[in-house]
Amino acid sequence: MTVELGRIGVWGRTPDWEGADGTETVAELDELGYGALWLGMSPADLRPHERLLAASKRLVVASGIVNVWTEPSDVVIPAYHRVIAGYPGRFLLGVGSGHKLLVEAMTEYQYERPYSALSSYVDRLLGAENPVTRENLALAALGPRTLRLAGERSAGAHPYLTTPEHTRQAREILGGGPLLAPEQKVVLEADPARAREIARSGLEFYLRLPNYVNNWRRLGFTEDDFADGGSDRLVDALVVWGSLDAVRRRITEHHDAGADHVCLQVLTADSGLPRREYRILAEALA
Numbered sequence: 001m002t003v004e005l006g007r008i009g010v011w012g013r014t015p016d017w018e019g020a021d022g023t024e025t026v027a028e029l030d031e032l033g034y035g036a037l038w039l040g041m042s043p044a045d046l047r048p049h050e051r052l053l054a055a056s057k058r059l060v061v062a063s064g065i066v067n068v069w070t071e072p073s074d075v076v077i078p079a080y081h082r083v084i085a086g087y088p089g090r091f092l093l094g095v096g097s098g099h100k101l102l103v104e105a106m107t108e109y110q111y112e113r114p115y116s117a118l119s120s121y122v123d124r125l126l127g128a129e130n131p132v133t134r135e136n137l138a139l140a141a142l143g144p145r146t147l148r149l150a151g152e153r154s155a156g157a158h159p160y161l162t163t164p165e166h167t168r169q170a171r172e173i174l175g176g177g178p179l180l181a182p183e184q185k186v187v188l189e190a191d192p193a194r195a196r197e198i199a200r201s202g203l204e205f206y207l208r209l210p211n212y213v214n215n216w217r218r219l220g221f222t223e224d225d226f227a228d229g230g231s232d233r234l235v236d237a238l239v240v241w242g243s244l245d246a247v248r249r250r251i252t253e254h255h256d257a258g259a260d261h262v263c264l265q266v267l268t269a270d271s272g273l274p275r276r277e278y279r280i281l282a283e284a285l286a
Helices: 019-032 047-054 073-086 100-106 114-127 144-153 164-174 192-203 210-218 232-238 244-257 275-285
Strands: 008-013 036-040 060-063 091-096 137-139 183-187 239-241 262-266
Touching (some): 019 275, 036 047, 091 114, 114 144, 164 244, 192 239, 244 275
Parallel strands (some): 183 239, 183 262
16 A cells, blocks of 8 residues: 655654653644654664554654664564554655664674665565565665665655755656655754754764765765864755744755655754644644
8 A cells, every 4th residue: 555645744763752752742743734754763673653653543654764784674574564454554664774883883794785785675575475565665865876776666765864956866866756755854943053053963973974974975065064063054954944934945945856755853952852843833834
């Protein structure tokens, strides 16, 4: 069954959605009209996704992503079938190759040939005795080769930490049919210094990951943009901040560039799920 994500979703880390706060918030996202919740750092058993699906009525829950190095396919496949049997049309399995820094810290693997690792994992999912269906599979993709793989072997691509220009390039590579669902970071703060401070805090870790830095180089950013927590140019390109009109414009830029669905990751100075911001955005984007 094809999964309908809607035009706007929310992106968050799986650990942040545990407990009562997570179930209450996902129920509210459902009522607010968001189309999907994407969970980063998704475990192979998909239990968090199942719990959040049970707490909502309509919302799609997507893994964004299951890491092909750390989450065994022979655990993912039966978990996938359990979830789609319980919640048909409401789960999308997103998988990706992750990052050298994390994979080598968490496993005994040497992070080599990540494209081949991802392709082989997709082979196992689609070629299993009880396979994952292509329509319910999406790939984390940044570079041209992986974007082509996403279009050829899955429902489409879920690029993370990119720009509307990357969305335009990705749509050209994917062609007209496959799903394109980029993530977009948002800071609802009007003061430029404070907004960029929050944004830089959210970007700090990613500046150490070559997959992202190399993708930004392809988009025209230089070494100067990656120094000292990121230049204003880089921060402003990756994180939309300021007024609700600015957020609407950025989302429209992604859609106009070819995105089918844009998943918003709200950054704040506080810990915990940003429920207030989800409400403000939902009202503004309705």
